[in-house]
Structure formats: C-alpha cells, structure tokens
Amino acid sequence: MKYQLRCKKCGRVIGDFSAWLRQDQQCSCGSGYAEVEYLVPQHMPGETPATKSYQDYYFDILPLERRDSIVSIGEGLVPIERWDNLERYALRKGVECRVYIYRNDMNGGSGSFKDISAALAASVLKEHGVKEYCLASTGNAGVAFATYLAQAGIRFTEFAPNCIDPASVEAIRKTGQPVVISKGGYGAAKQEAAEYHKQRHVLISGGNTDPLRIESKRLLVFECLRQIGQLPTVYMQAVAGGTSPLALEKGYRDLVQSAICPGARLPRMILVQQDECDPMVRAWEWAEANGFPDGWEQRYEALPDIHTRIGILTAANPGNYPLVAPLVRRTGGTFLRVSEADLPQYGHEMEQSRGLLLGPASMVCYSGFFQAVDSGFIRNGDVVLLNTGEGCDRAGWFREEVAQCH
Ligand SMILES: Cc1ncc(COP(=O)(O)O)c(C=O)c1O
Numbered sequence: 001m002k003y004q005l006r007c008k009k010c011g012r013v014i015g016d017f018s019a020w021l022r023q024d025q026q027c028s029c030g031s032g033y034a035e036v037e038y039l040v041p042q043h044m045p046g047e048t049p050a051t052k053s054y055q056d057y058y059f060d061i062l063p064l065e066r067r068d069s070i071v072s073i074g075e076g077l078v079p080i081e082r083w084d085n086l087e088r089y090a091l092r093k094g095v096e097c098r099v100y101i102y103r104n105d106m107n108g109g110s111g112s113f114k115d116i117s118a119a120l121a122a123s124v125l126k127e128h129g130v131k132e133y134c135l136a137s138t139g140n141a142g143v144a145f146a147t148y149l150a151q152a153g154i155r156f157t158e159f160a161p162n163c164i165d166p167a168s169v170e171a172i173r174k175t176g177q178p179v180v181i182s183k184g185g186y187g188a189a190k191q192e193a194a195e196y197h198k199q200r201h202v203l204i205s206g207g208n209t210d211p212l213r214i215e216s217k218r219l220l221v222f223e224c225l226r227q228i229g230q231l232p233t234v235y236m237q238a239v240a241g242g243t244s245p246l247a248l249e250k251g252y253r254d255l256v257q258s259a260i261c262p263g264a265r266l267p268r269m270i271l272v273q274q275d276e277c278d279p280m281v282r283a284w285e286w287a288e289a290n291g292f293p294d295g296w297e298q299r300y301e302a303l304p305d306i307h308t309r310i311g312i313l314t315a316a317n318p319g320n321y322p323l324v325a326p327l328v329r330r331t332g333g334t335f336l337r338v339s340e341a342d343l344p345q346y347g348h349e350m351e352q353s354r355g356l357l358l359g360p361a362s363m364v365c366y367s368g369f370f371q372a373v374d375s376g377f378i379r380n381g382d383v384v385l386l387n388t389g390e391g392c393d394r395a396g397w398f399r400e401e402v403a404q405c406h
C-alpha cells in the first residue's frame, strides 16, 4: 500500500480510501477529519512534465494506486505568473517584493480552483467503485465536480443555494448531472445535501477537511518549487470555507518530513473577505481587540443576513474558523476585509495593466493585495503568492460592471 489514512483526532489508522469511504468518511471515534500519510518516501518529480494531467505528473505522491484510475480532462499544472504591475505598486509604497499569481483560471479544467480537488476526487472514487456522490456548493465546486464525475461515469447531485449564478447552473446541467436549487442560502443547501446523503446513503463531499481536497490542493507548494524555485513568504486568497490554507499546511509538513525542503516555513497567510460577507474577519477583529484570550478561536458568529453579489463567497457560517484562524495566527498572518463596491474598479485596473479580467472571487484576493501593501502587511523582500481561483466566464454581470468603470 502506498498510503494510509490516519484520524486527526484519535490518531487511529483507518486504512485506505476504500475503508474510509466504506465507513462513511468517519473514524470509529466519530471524527470526520482524517489525513493521508504516505508509506513510501515522497519526492519531487524530476523532469518537466510531459503530461497535462497533474495527477499523472504527481502520481507517486497522490493517494491513487492505479494510473488507469486517473480521471482527467487535461487539467493540470496551474501556471504561476509574475505580475510586475503589483510589484510596481508595492514599490511606489516603499516595499520591494516579488508577486506571483497562481492562475487557476488557466488550469485547463472548468477554470476554477475546485478542479484540482474534483479531478482527484473523481479518480479516487472511481478507483474504489463509487457510483454516486453529492455536494452542496455555491457554484465553482459544483461545476468542477459535475464535470469530473460525469467523466468518471459517477452520478453527481449538486445542491445549490438560491444565489447560484445561472451560468454555473447551465454548466452543471450541460454535464447531464442534476442540480437541486434550494429556496434558501448556502446553509440551507448544505442541510438539504446532508439530508439527501443520510436518506439515500449517497456519499457526500467531506467538506473543508476532506482528505481528497487537501491532498490535491497541497500540491500548490510543490508547484511553487517547480515553477519558481522557492516557496512564498506570503500567501493570499479569498476565503469562504478555508480548505486551501489547511492544504497548504499539509503540503509544508510533507515537504519537511520528506526532506524535499527540510527548512520550509509556512508563509504568512493573508485571507481576504469582501465586506458584504466577512464573518471570519469579524471574528478575527474581535480576537485581536481582546488580545486572543483562551478559546478565542471558538468565538465566531454566523451572519444572519448577507447581501453579497459574489455568490461563490457566501459562507455566512464560518464553521472552519476554529481550524483556520489558529493557523493564520501561527504564520503571523491576518484576515483582511475589502470593499465589494470597489471590485469593479480593481477589475478595470487589471484590464488596463494586464489585459485580462478575473472573476469577482479572484478580485477579492487581488484587491486584498493593494490593501495588504497599504496596511503594511507586505514587507521588503517578500515573495507573495496570490491564489486567485476563477476566471470571469461565468460572471457576465461583473464584466458589465467593470466595462462601466473609467
Ligand atoms: C474562486 C474562489 N475563490 C475563493 C473561494 C473560497 O475557497 P474556500 O471555500 O476554500 O475558502 C472559492 C470557493 O468556492 C472560489 O471558487
């Protein structure tokens, strides 16, 4: 066996994904949080990839036993670009740094940073004979899972909140997979998915700590080494649930333990939310103002009423905050709030300086960079990585608003 899953709560070895899926993704102690542990040494694949599939390239360090399990539509090795317009902005503010963008919109899949997770999930589920799966998602994950699971011949049901954008619904329907649109928001869609899972015994995505998502997303740190020859000192993304920060931490631990990069240190994590849906920022501000008292990470509130137009970032109940926030603190990072009303203007700036436009969830991260510089969170010598997660294909409304900016 190449890997095994170990429970994060009690430390028990669970076995492979076959065992994990058979026991409904739960350890016998009741915990639903397990991590993949490799039983063979992890290594950095050597040569330049001759493949478009990241699973093929990183096969030796993924929890897959057979190459013919790989489900791929050519997604893969996400380009990392250096964006000098952001470097020049920082320099004007007296900060000399390098800035890289992880271009998930160019990943060759359905164009969001959920493809990486969905591709591995489809492969592992196929490897273990799973026939049906479901998930609640605000859009990008739904499109990605529908696409990859259709490719694997696995029936998939998407449970969407009422605010899901029509283009995502259409993209899912095109794959032939069903979409159930809730009358309520993301919280209601999650409940409906959980109900469906329970009543129909259909496997459901394990959420933000799902080892399938973590294992695929952790490869971002390997990609930094491959493409830019170093690890970032600052990591930024728009955060909703917060899977990627946990995945990054796992990736770093793997680099250290496997001696690929024994001295690897986690980057300062700067996680950004738009002011119309910012429950993690609020909780963090409370903790900061109160000197991070005992149990601070458990102090967060769900927002009862949100009005954000960014359907992708509508996690009003930040259930993963108790895991993510201590990690952010450990890295010396922070949570940042940006103005949703300002995003079209940043979109206009991006079109002017880069000749392209990313989707609104990506713009939350992008505008966060300017704010991070202005607030002194970026320092001389930093290597900053922005994990932007989507292109603008499914957000016509945003493109129109940007077109009206001068
Ligand atoms: C483009 C984009 N950015 C950010 C996020 C937030 O990611 P997470 O839920 O892992 O925090 C999402 C999630 O759907 C996304 O699609």
Ligand SMILES: [Zn+2]
Pocket: 007, 008, 009, 010, 011, 012, 027, 028, 029, 030, 031
């Ligand atoms: Zn356990």
